[in-house]
Amino acid sequence: MLQAPVSTTSPLPAGHPPVKVPRVGVLLINLGTPDGTDYSSMRRYLSEFLSDRRVVEVPPLIWQPILQGIILTFRPKKSGHAYAGIWNRELDESPLKTHTREQARLLAAAMGERHGEKVVVEWGMRYGNPSTASALEKLTAAGCERILLFPLYPQYSATTTATACDQAFRTLMTMRRQPALRTVPTYHDDPDYIAALANSVRTHLAGLDWTPDLLITSFHGLPKSYLEKGDPYHCYCLKTARLLREALGMPPDKLRHAFQSRFGRTEWLQPYLEPMIKALPGQGVKNIAIMAPAFVSDCVETLEEVNQGIRETFLTAGGQNFTYIPCLNSSAGHIDLLVKLTEREAAGWL
Template sequence: MSRYAGQSKKIHDCTTKTGVLLTNLGTPDSPTPRALRRYLGEFLSDPRVVEIPRLIWFVILHGIILRVRPKKSAKLYETVWTEEGSPLLVIGKQQKAKVEKVLTAKYGDNVMVDVAMRYGNPSIGDALENFQKNGVNNIIVLPLYPQYAGPTIGATFDAVFNKIKKWRWIPSIHFQSGYHDKPLYIKALAASINNYIAEHGKPDKLVFSYHGMPKYFLEQGDPYYCFSHKTTRLVVEELGLSKDDYVMTFQSRFGKAEWLKPYTDVTLAKLAEDGNKHVAIISPAFSADCLETLEELVHENKDVFIDAGGEKYHYIPALNDDDAHIDVMLELIEPHIN
């Protein structure tokens, strides 16, 4: 038996068929401890995510974390789960449908679009297999993380190429490594903030909250921190804000190690204590709303701000399937469709 997988059908012409793969981090199959144990086991076993020596981490992960965390996480997922399923996957399918509609109208059957998750289902491997079965010979991978980070885009790269390296015929591949400073993305973020201000008024402070990561990653050369700051700077310039109008923070820290600072929850409490009564918070790192936005930012951090003396707190949603966001994706995709 060959170690390399070949095409099931012979292709003798030069027709280019493109497969567009939109990817995101992942989601459990259901909001249950069992499903969370599977999902967290896959996620936290990735050395891109946790860089502790494997043997030590194996003992911690299987001896402690996967015995305790799945039950707690399942309760949180229950608060955001919808009849259609996980918000991240539901929105991902909506994004796919809109991108597919535009590309099909332009390129017909010569383009396929799919959505996949780095961890959990639908998997990147299954999506790539489907491309192969359908004769795709030009693949465009668009990880929907604006700011490059090893644990997100780097991990996606690993999954894609670990699958494709087993193929006999390697197709043309374009891998998008972030889009933190693309003008359309910056304008889309600015427009969503302006829409909020038009409806709710200008907040005392606008909070840009990015997903955190251990400080160690920055010290080892991961550009995520710098790219996040650049996104914030460009949006602030687009909006014409002063340095007193906004603050930038990092959320979702996990474990005892020092993470990127300032921390979102600590900052929100301090803002309220300093007399800021109205804050609006946006998280440019998320291309689709998920547990970290719908639970952590919408509820958990709101409680922190209100309990510390704040009065008005609003979360500005992720760009999700907004038409301006779809335009960002199309701009990244179309130059690579042959």
């Protein structure tokens, strides 16, 4: 005998708190930024950043006296000067914060068009503000029972992707009710990422009235010992460079890779960017284009270190033409990529 279907919904008992409609959260996580260029703001930011055991693996008993007593006495002033040269005066913040906020806004708009109010997008920083914890709190308050962590690092490294996820996990350890989590994996060789990079190169070079002799892909450096311990970052960077060269149809001698931002006296991943740049004019390379594929947002390492410092180094050494190709930032191609990666990694949730 057929039975009437049983209802799966029932009125809430008296006094029960409101039940939010379950939603899916997406958290874009970037490296971080100081709150200002003054000494105190820079010292606070650098202390948090350089105290991360994922970043500096020297035992704290040895490292902290050096960091707090020597490095943070002098480095905040130098770093503050670098940030001051690229600071967003209108919003009183670093370009990294400006770009990350805009990426989140545009991703939210795109996901809203495709999925309605089911998806909530937030953004946060591993170091500085807005914090990863505050972003997770916003997502859970919005009813997100499932959250996709999206570290904005195409090439995985323990010093970037892993520590970003670590920070989110620490926040979850304090929660009574935890959301379900997924993390976006490395996408250094994703066809859509490579296509977005290639399109940015073509668009930029089309606007020049000269032709580069060489395209340089500059990646943030890493101590060589980290590679020897198993960090895959070096391999991922080289694969990105190779795939980009192939997508552009360039011969091997027209694209080189290098590593920038070396810190300390230990050996880092090579070739180092600055010595390479200095030597190029003497080798007959007078016109170069340079980009930083490991960064999805322009920041102090790209705008000050590369577009200002490396430009000056090259021209002083005898170079004639130098152009910096901006990061993907908030370009349509980058937002399309973020949408595709989000939908792929949140499959079954949306």
